[in-house]
Amino acid sequence: xxSNAPVATRLGPPMTPADLAALRTAIRLLEHxxxxxxxxxxxxxPIELIGNALPAAASRAIATATAKGLEAxxxxxxxxxxxSPHAGSQRxxxxxxxxxxxxxxxxxxxALPIELPVxxxxxxxxxxxxxxxxxxxxxxxxxxxxCIQVFAFGGRAGSANASESGYFAARGMLAKSVTEAARFIAxxxxxxxxxxxxxxxxxxxxxxxxxxxxxxxxxQTVPVVGALGGAAVNYAFIEHFQEVARGHFTVRRLERVYGxxxxxxxxxxxxxxx
Numbered sequence: 001x002x003s004n005a006p007v008a009t010r011l012g013p014p015m016t017p018a019d020l021a022a023l024r025t026a027i028r029l030l031e032h033x034x035x036x037x038x039x040x041x042x043x044x045x046p047i048e049l050i051g052n053a054l055p056a057a058a059s060r061a062i063a064t065a066t067a068k069g070l071e072a073x074x075x076x077x078x079x080x081x082x083x084s085p086h087a088g089s090q091r092x093x094x095x096x097x098x099x100x101x102x103x104x105x106x107x108x109x110x111a112l113p114i115e116l117p118v119x120x121x122x123x124x125x126x127x128x129x130x131x132x133x134x135x136x137x138x139x140x141x142x143x144x145x146x147c148i149q150v151f152a153f154g155g156r157a158g159s160a161n162a163s164e165s166g167y168f169a170a171r172g173m174l175a176k177s178v179t180e181a182a183r184f185i186a187x188x189x190x191x192x193x194x195x196x197x198x199x200x201x202x203x204x205x206x207x208x209x210x211x212x213x214x215x216x217x218x219x220q221t222v223p224v225v226g227a228l229g230g231a232a233v234n235y236a237f238i239e240h241f242q243e244v245a246r247g248h249f250t251v252r253r254l255e256r257v258y259g260x261x262x263x264x265x266x267x268x269x270x271x272x273x274x
Contacts, residue, residue, distance in 0.1 A: 020266070029246055035216070120151070181197045
């Protein structure tokens with residue numbers, strides 16, 4: 001036999017029709033236009049333009065509240081989620097987030113330092129329930145951090161290039177910090193304030209989560225919104241992240257079955273033909 005003969009490539013099992021359908025749904029949830037389009041429809045004005053017009057002081061307040069919200073969520077994830085899980089209700093979480101949004105709509109930017117951490121933890125509880133339903137063991141550091149990661153997938157960083165701003169690009173950007181943070185937590189068993197691995201992880205997630213928080217705040221600043229509209233904004237906010245979480249943990253479930261390379265190849269093929 002010639003030494004130049006092609007070497008046969010060993011392929012894994014083909015994805016079942018049900019799993020392909022689940023992957024298509026995940027692509028739709030992860031690559032859709034996002035929260036901005038929903039909020040634009042809700043308030044009747046282009047939300048990006050409103051967000052760009054926010055004063056510098058508002059932008060600083062949003063950045064601070066975003067970081068504090070994610071820090072609170074991280075502590076909650078690693079200290080509370082490891083207890084015996086209880087069946088959650090996606091509808092209950094929406095109701096709670098909607099109520100906190102009503103306060104945000106009534107009191108505006110001044111309420112954000114209190115309202116956003118509360119909303120973030122409520123959303124995290126919902127995300128954790130979705131993760132469990134897709135087979136994740138969130139008593140382990142890496143799956144718990146993957147719940148926090150969802151907040152980075154909910155918004156685009158502003159790039160016009162889909163290859164730079166899409167789901168797998170965002171995962172790739174966060175991969176090293178997730179690994180380092182998970183290793184740190186596994187070794188120490190506790191959260192240490194200011195630990196570099198955790199600071200880097202929160203900083204990277206916050207840079208993307210802040211884009212969506214800015215859109216939320218911009219919608220709540222529209223005069224016609226008020227308390228009732230603030231509740232509607234927060235309802236859209238949590239529903240958006242529930243959908244992103246469903247897509248993310250569906251992909252992770254399929255990766256455990258077929259391998260990461262197979263799932264990513266199929267994801268990109270299906271995404272091109274949407």
